[in-house]
Every structure is written in C-alpha cells, then in structure tokens.
Amino acid sequence: MRVESNAPQGDGHHEGHNGDREDGLHGAPNDRSASEHAVAPDGLTDARGTSVSRRVLLTGAAGVAAGALVSVLPGAAVGQGGTSAGASTPPPAPSRVPADPGSMLGAPTSAQGMRAAAVNPARVPVGAVSGSSRSPLGELTGTITPSDLHFERHHAGVPALDAATHRLVIHGLVDRPMEFSVDDIRRLPQVSRTYFIECSGNGRAPFKSPKPETTAQAAAGMTSNTEWTGVPLATLFREVGVKREASWFLAEGADACHMTRSVPVEKGWEDAMVVWAQNGEPLRPAQGYPLRLLLPGWEGNINLKWLRRLELGTQPWMTRWETSVYTDPLLGDTARQFSFVIDAKSVITSPSFPDVIGTRGWRPVTGLAWSGRGRIARVEVSTDGGASWHDAELSGTPQPKAHVRFQYMWNWRGEEALLLSRATDETGQVQPTRTALIDVRGPGTDYHFNAIVGWRVQPDGAVFYHGTT
Amino acid sequence: MRRHLSSAALVLLAAGCNSPAADGDQSPAASAAPAVPAALATFERYDAAAVPGGPGPGKRYALGTAASTSVIARWNTDVGAQGTELPPGKGSVGEGSALYTSLCASCHGVGGVGGIAPNPPLVGRDSSAEGFRFARDPQLTKTIGNYWPYATTLFDYIKRAMPLATPGSLTDSQVYALTAYLLAANQVIADTTTLDADALRAVRMPYRDRFVRDDRTGGPGVR
Numbered sequence: 001m002r003v004e005s006n007a008p009q010g011d012g013h014h015e016g017h018n019g020d021r022e023d024g025l026h027g028a029p030n031d032r033s034a035s036e037h038a039v040a041p042d043g044l045t046d047a048r049g050t051s052v053s054r055r056v057l058l059t060g061a062a063g064v065a066a067g068a069l070v071s072v073l074p075g076a077a078v079g080q081g082g083t084s085a086g087a088s089t090p091p092p093a094p095s096r097v098p099a100d101p102g103s104m105l106g107a108p109t110s111a112q113g114m115r116a117a118a119v120n121p122a123r124v125p126v127g128a129v130s131g132s133s134r135s136p137l138g139e140l141t142g143t144i145t146p147s148d149l150h151f152e153r154h155h156a157g158v159p160a161l162d163a164a165t166h167r168l169v170i171h172g173l174v175d176r177p178m179e180f181s182v183d184d185i186r187r188l189p190q191v192s193r194t195y196f197i198e199c200s201g202n203g204r205a206p207f208k209s210p211k212p213e214t215t216a217q218a219a220a221g222m223t224s225n226t227e228w229t230g231v232p233l234a235t236l237f238r239e240v241g242v243k244r245e246a247s248w249f250l251a252e253g254a255d256a257c258h259m260t261r262s263v264p265v266e267k268g269w270e271d272a273m274v275v276w277a278q279n280g281e282p283l284r285p286a287q288g289y290p291l292r293l294l295l296p297g298w299e300g301n302i303n304l305k306w307l308r309r310l311e312l313g314t315q316p317w318m319t320r321w322e323t324s325v326y327t328d329p330l331l332g333d334t335a336r337q338f339s340f341v342i343d344a345k346s347v348i349t350s351p352s353f354p355d356v357i358g359t360r361g362w363r364p365v366t367g368l369a370w371s372g373r374g375r376i377a378r379v380e381v382s383t384d385g386g387a388s389w390h391d392a393e394l395s396g397t398p399q400p401k402a403h404v405r406f407q408y409m410w411n412w413r414g415e416e417a418l419l420l421s422r423a424t425d426e427t428g429q430v431q432p433t434r435t436a437l438i439d440v441r442g443p444g445t446d447y448h449f450n451a452i453v454g455w456r457v458q459p460d461g462a463v464f465y466h467g468t469t
Numbered sequence: 470m471r472r473h474l475s476s477a478a479l480v481l482l483a484a485g486c487n488s489p490a491a492d493g494d495q496s497p498a499a500s501a502a503p504a505v506p507a508a509l510a511t512f513e514r515y516d517a518a519a520v521p522g523g524p525g526p527g528k529r530y531a532l533g534t535a536a537s538t539s540v541i542a543r544w545n546t547d548v549g550a551q552g553t554e555l556p557p558g559k560g561s562v563g564e565g566s567a568l569y570t571s572l573c574a575s576c577h578g579v580g581g582v583g584g585i586a587p588n589p590p591l592v593g594r595d596s597s598a599e600g601f602r603f604a605r606d607p608q609l610t611k612t613i614g615n616y617w618p619y620a621t622t623l624f625d626y627i628k629r630a631m632p633l634a635t636p637g638s639l640t641d642s643q644v645y646a647l648t649a650y651l652l653a654a655n656q657v658i659a660d661t662t663t664l665d666a667d668a669l670r671a672v673r674m675p676y677r678d679r680f681v682r683d684d685r686t687g688g689p690g691v692r
Contacts, residue, residue, distance in 0.1 A: 129633070130587060156633065169536050169544060179540060180533040187532055189520040191512075208607065232512035239529050250547060257630035260547060270511045309544050318550040318619045320626040324611070327680065329603035335616075337680040341687075373687040427687030440691045442604030 121149055124217075129157045132199070134221025137368065138352045143395075143403045144194070145224035147279045151300075152286045153199050153222065156256035159306055163282070163290035166254070168236075168274065172312035175241030182290045185274060188231040188239075193273070193296070194402045196370045198223035198342050200299035200326060200447040207434065207449040210467025212456070216352040216367075219453060219465060220345075223370065225403035228294050230275030233268045236310075242268075246312040250319075251293050254308040261302045262316035263295065267340075271296050271401075274307060297372030297401035298340040299447070301326055331442040342372030344431050345450040346379055346406070346423035357461035360414050365392075366407040371425035374400045378424040381408035385418035386433075386452075386469070392421070412457070418466055420454035433469040548625040555624065555666035560646025562653040562660050568643055569650050572632050581654055592654040601679045614655025618680050620672035623648045645669070 097117070098104065115121075121140060123133035132153045135145050152158075163182045171177035202222035206214045215221075246265050253259040263272075273294040276283060283289040288305030295302055301321060316322065316338070328336040346369035351357055365383070369376045375398040380389040392406040406421070423431045434451035452469045518526035548554045569581070578584035581592035593612035603609050603616075613623065628644045630636050639647070649664040658664075658672060685692045 127587060156630065156636070167540065169540055171536055171541050171545065177536040177541065178533040179536040184532040188530055189523065191515075232515050234512035234515055235517075235530075238516060239531070239533060252544065252547070256633070256636050258636065260625075260629070269513050272512075311545065311547065313549075315549070317547055317625075318622055319547075320622050320630075323619060323622050323680070324613070324617050329601075330681070331604045333601040333604070334679045334681045335601070335603070336683050336685075339683045339685065341683070341685065343685065344687075425687065428689050429687045430689065432691045436691050444602075444604045444607040444609065446603075 121146075123149060123152065123221075125152075130155050132222065134217045135224045136215075136217045137221050137223075137347065137349045138216035138355075140349070141366075141405075143225050143368070143405050144279065145226050147226060147281065147284050147287070150197075150224040150226055150278070150284070150287055151199065151222045153300060154255065154286070154305070155259060158285050159255045160285070161254055161290060161306060166290050166308070168291055168307055168309070170236060170240045170310045170312070172249070172310075173243040173246040173314070174312050175243065176239075178240050180236070182276060185231055185236075185291065186276060188235050190229055191232055191273060192227055192229040192277075194225065194227045194399055195294065195296040196223055196225040196342075196401065196403050197294075197300045197303050198345075198370070198372075199301065200339070200342070201449075202300075203449040203451075203453075204446070206453070206465060206467045207451060210434075210453075210465065212353070212464035212466075214353060214465035214467070216347060216349045219352075219467070220347040220368075222300065223345075223368075223403070225368075225370070226278050227280070228273060228275040229277035229280075230273045230292075230294065233272035233274055233293070236274060237265075237268055242312055245314060247314050248312075248316050250309075250311040250313065250317050251302075251304045251307060252309040252311075253288075253304050253306040255306050259301075259304055259306075259321065260317065260319040261304055261321055262319065262338075263293075263302065265312070267295055267298070295340070297342055297374075299326065299342060299372075302340060326447060328447045329442065329444050331440075339448060340372075342370070343448055343450040344371040344373070344376070344423045344425040344429045345369065346376075346421040346431060346452075348381070348419055348421045348454055351419070351457065351463045352455055353463050353465050355463045357412060357457060357463065360412050362409060362411050364407040365410045365419055365421075366405060367421055368403045369394075369406055369421070369423040370401070370403045371423065371427075371429065372401055373429065374426040376404045376423055377426045377428075379404075379406040380422045380424075381406070381410075382420040382422070382454075383410055383417050385454075385466075386420055389422065414459055416459055417457040418454060419457065420452055420466075420469065422452050434467060435469065546625075546628060548621050548628075550619045550621055552621045552624075552666065552670035555621070555669060556641045557666065558641035558645050559663055559665035559668075560642045560644070560649055561663040562646075562649045562658075564643075565646035565648070565650025565653075568647055573647070576633065581651060591651055594656045601676050612655060613651055614657055614675065616676060618674050618677040620648065620652060620657070620669055620674055623651060624669060 121136040123135065125131055125133040133151060135149050135151045140149070166182055167179045168185065169179045199222035203220050206219045242265065248262050249265055249268060251261055251263055275292050275294045276290055278284065278287055283292055288307065291307040293304040293307045322338060328339050330336055346367060348365055348367035350364070350366050357363070365381050369379045376394065379392045379394060381392045382389050390408055392408040395405040395407065398404040431450055431452050437445060437449070437451050451467070454466045454469070456464045456466045458464070516526060517523045517528045517530065524530065574584070576584045576588050577591050581590065583590040590610055590612050592614065593610060594614045598609045598615050601615070603611065617623070624644055627647050628639065628641070632638065645664045648669065649658065649662055652658045652672060653660050653662060657674065662668065
C-alpha cells in the first residue's frame, strides 16, 4: 500500500526545482509517486504521465520504431503529449481484468511482451536534454535491473545512431590505427558479465538536504545492475597493438557533446569491455547503442556511451568532465581528481517511502549492496537506528562490482523503528555514516555519496527516509 | 594488492603486444604472465588462445580495417592540457563578447553569471568564493575562474560541444574568441587580449595546483 501524495500530473514538473545543477541530480524526492498518479484512461500507466500508452509503443515492429523515437528525441517531444507515431497508431483494445478470467480465452501471443496492467515501475525523467532518470529501486526485486529501467544520465541528449555505419576508431600510440564496425566487434570473442553502473552523483540531494519524503528511487536510483555482453577491451588493444609507452587513453562518444574521458590504460587491460548488448539484447539507445565502454566498478560517467573513438596517449587530457565536474572538493582546499572507483554502499529498498506497513509481524528488510572494488563481504541491518547491528543474508554468491541483494527478517510489533543498512566490501571498507563522510571530506563534499541511510517506521506504519546518520 | 598484480602483468603484456610481429608469433605474454587469481577476473591473459577454436596464443583475429586518415582527422580534435594540438586561428575578447551575446547568453545568462537551469554560472570571481574553499562551504558556486584548472579545456569543450543544439558549428577562430571572452570575464586574462594557440597555451588558471589524485584505496577508514 502506498501513501497518496499530491504530486501534480503531467510532465516536467520536476524540472523547476531539480534542474538547478549541471548534474540535474538535485531533488526529485517523489519520483515514484508521479508514475503512480499518471494513469491513462485504459488503465495502463505511462512512465511520463502522458496519454501515450505503453501498449502503443510496444505493438509490433512499429512499436520498435516508436520506442526508439521516444528515446531518441529530447524529453520535450514526449512532454508535449506524445510522438506522432504514438498518436497516429490506434491503440488496441485495452486489457481489463474480467470477473472470472478463466471463463474466457486469454490474450494471444505477442511480438513483444509487456508488463501486467497493474505493474508499472517507471523512471521519471528530470531535465529535457541534459537529463537523468533514476531506476525505481523500491519497486524492483532480485539484482537485475530491467533494461528499460536502467537509470539514464546524458549531457546532450540520446543520439540516433545507425549500427550499420557506426565505427569505433582506435588510434594514437598503437602499432596499427584501426576502425571497427559493430559487426567486426560482434565477431570477436564475446564475454557476458554482470556489473552495476552508479553515477557518482547518486544520492546528492538527499545527502545534502535529507527530507523524509524521499523514495528509494530518489535516494539511490542512479545505480542499476545488468548483464553486459561485449568484447574485452584487452582484445581490441591486442588487435591494434597498444604501444608500451601508452599510459592513458581518451574515450569519445558520438553524442552531441562528444563526451570525452581519460582512462588509465591499466584499466583497459584489467576488466574493461566494449559492450554492445545488455540483458540479452542490443543496447538500448539511452544506454549507448550501438557501443558502450564499460569500466566495471567505476563512476557512471566514464562508462562512456555511443563510443566512437579511443586514442592512446601518455597523460590525461583534462577534459571538462574530469576537471570542472566529477571532481570532489576536499578539506585542505583541494579537489580530488580521477576519483573513479565507487565506494562500498547499500540501501534498503523495502520497506521504503512511501510504503505504509499495514500489518504487524514478520517481513524482510531487503535491499541492495555494491562496491566498485570487488565483492560485498557483509551487510548488516539495524532496526534501532544503529544501536545494534545484525548480519543480513546475502542472496546467492556476491559477484565483483555487482549488486547483491540482502535480507534480514524483522518482526515488527508496531514500535517506532529506524532501519539502517551497512555494507562491507572484500577490501574491508565499511560504509560510513553521513557524519563521518562530512567530517573527513567537508560539508561541501561532492560526488561519491556512500553514507549509511535508512528508513524511519512510525507506529502507524508510515515509512520515511532517514539520511542524517 | 590488485593494482600491484595488474601492473606487473601489464608490463609483460604490453611488451608482447607492442611487438610488431605478424600473426602467429608467440607472444611472451601468454606464457610469462604471472598467475592471476581467478577472483581478480582480469582480461590480461584473455588473449586469442583463451577461447576454443581461436587462432592461438599471441595471434590476432585481424578483424577491422586500417583507420582512414580522414576519419581520424575529422574526429581527433581533442586539445589536451598542454595545448599542443591547438589549431591555427585567433580571436579577441571583444569578438568573443559579441559572439557570446548572440550564441550563448540565451542559455548561460548575460555576462555568463547564470542562465537557464541546469546550466551553471560560467563567470564569477566573488571574493567570498575565492581560495578553493568548496569543501568547507557548500553554498559556494564554482565558476571557470574560481575552479577550472586548465584554459585549454575551455577551447576543447566549446569546440566539441557548443552551442548545445549545433555543436561543431563554430570556426576555430570563433572558439578562440569565446575562450578569450570567458577567461577575461573571469579576470584570468586582460580585456584587450587576443588568443591564438601560443597565447592560450600560456594561460595559467588560478587554481590549477589544487587538484589532487585519488587517495582512496578501499580497506578500513574514510578518505
């Protein structure tokens, strides 16, 4: 059961107070509530609260094109009431739940599946072009993020790229400057691995200014975890013959800002990949179609999408994205640069705001934990605000640089409670409190917000965000 | 520990890769690389012998084609911190001011002091925000003048990414002019300056030395 909230209908209502930073990561305390109130007339809900139903976008081949179009166009196109493709295609009859579903034939098979009408996890886009949208962590289970719910962050929109003509050029300090088509890359040995990607600005607003009405999506939805398929960058390095003296490479995207980041060559040999598929299908446009650089465990921005060029050199390029942003001010009047690695972190996703726990008794306190340095070794849960901690169960075998789900069984008897989670990774790094982070890095610390957070449960069952640990 | 292992293996591997040897030559990397614990899961030894049926150790698949010089020339416009790649052309603060007004002010605000969200202010040398005290005071606003470490970054970014809707539409001289205007507005260079490659390379940003490398290493403690 969810608390009714007064989020306005329609699109773009987050922009005014959330788009006030370059990162666009402020605010959006009620991401999830927007989708819950955007119910289309046919009973289906749309991610953006417009009249375009998800069904229209998923109908056959036309649906593919329409879906791509929605992803390609700046948010304005959707915000203005739908795409022309959506508007011109009459929607099929809406599915309604009959009184006795078993008394009649069911729906036929379909070209592409869709979610049950009553199930509508959704990102909520913030910002039209230089925008972001968070994964609805409070509505997801397990560890794999559905591809269409993987968080987005881009700085000049999602480009419309053609995989048939797209090229990856590798040059600079190499024996053989080469260009690879997407088909060339798909013909190299394939590797599939599951990794999280987290934006290093994840959780900025609730870290800087914790508010009770903050969903798990708003608190931590800039992390997602999927299976990626592609070629090890090491394979491409061997194909071109990376020279011994190369120590950094520049990665460049084909988007409108031609995103560039400098990467130590060592990471390229270690576990970097050039991926072309996610969760078993080609990358979605918002995730870098047709090629993306994947640097496991490193901050989201450097997992460069729409990859078109790698240049091998001997020093970092000092691009805008590694100087004026994605650098972390420190006490001592300096700023940490090339802060690539994501620290150990966890978040309880259930219960979370805006849940109202209607029944006393047993329930799992469950969530996600991850570290950019390797495996999660331990997650502890507290139900009393950190006075006592208990080991949670880690579901399955934790994988390096991937989300792991944890759970702790909790018998709620109606008391006020403060639920917290604390992750420890295999290096022994323990997730710190917000106070500890601020003590070390200062109140103006920016990026890499891995503080312990949690949820306050009131005696009436209402659950609210708690960020002041 | 991981970094050490991977560095050691890297040296060996790079030596093998650097060899101009044709397909079929045995690379020393495959046999000489130290055993990397499976837990580290690196690709350093994942070469052409790693997958059954492949061409074998030290060989290449030889997919892809030689990169055309035209595509490299078209895309390789990056300008690094030393500015060695800066192209010919020049532009003055005055020219940049006029260009800024017509092309940039609608998003970044008149004078660059703040525009439409989420575009941050470009210009500002408010004395209260000097001294790189950003960690101490979350209210301070970063600008080009009080934060950016390299002036060359401005040229690189404007050229590749601006104006937002028509990136790549500026001439190199226009990019020099806009760079000059923004540096002058941030009191880094004089209002009478004309920037070209040499002049831009010579610009030193006020807080260049405040950037430090990441000292977080994992393990206990907060950094």
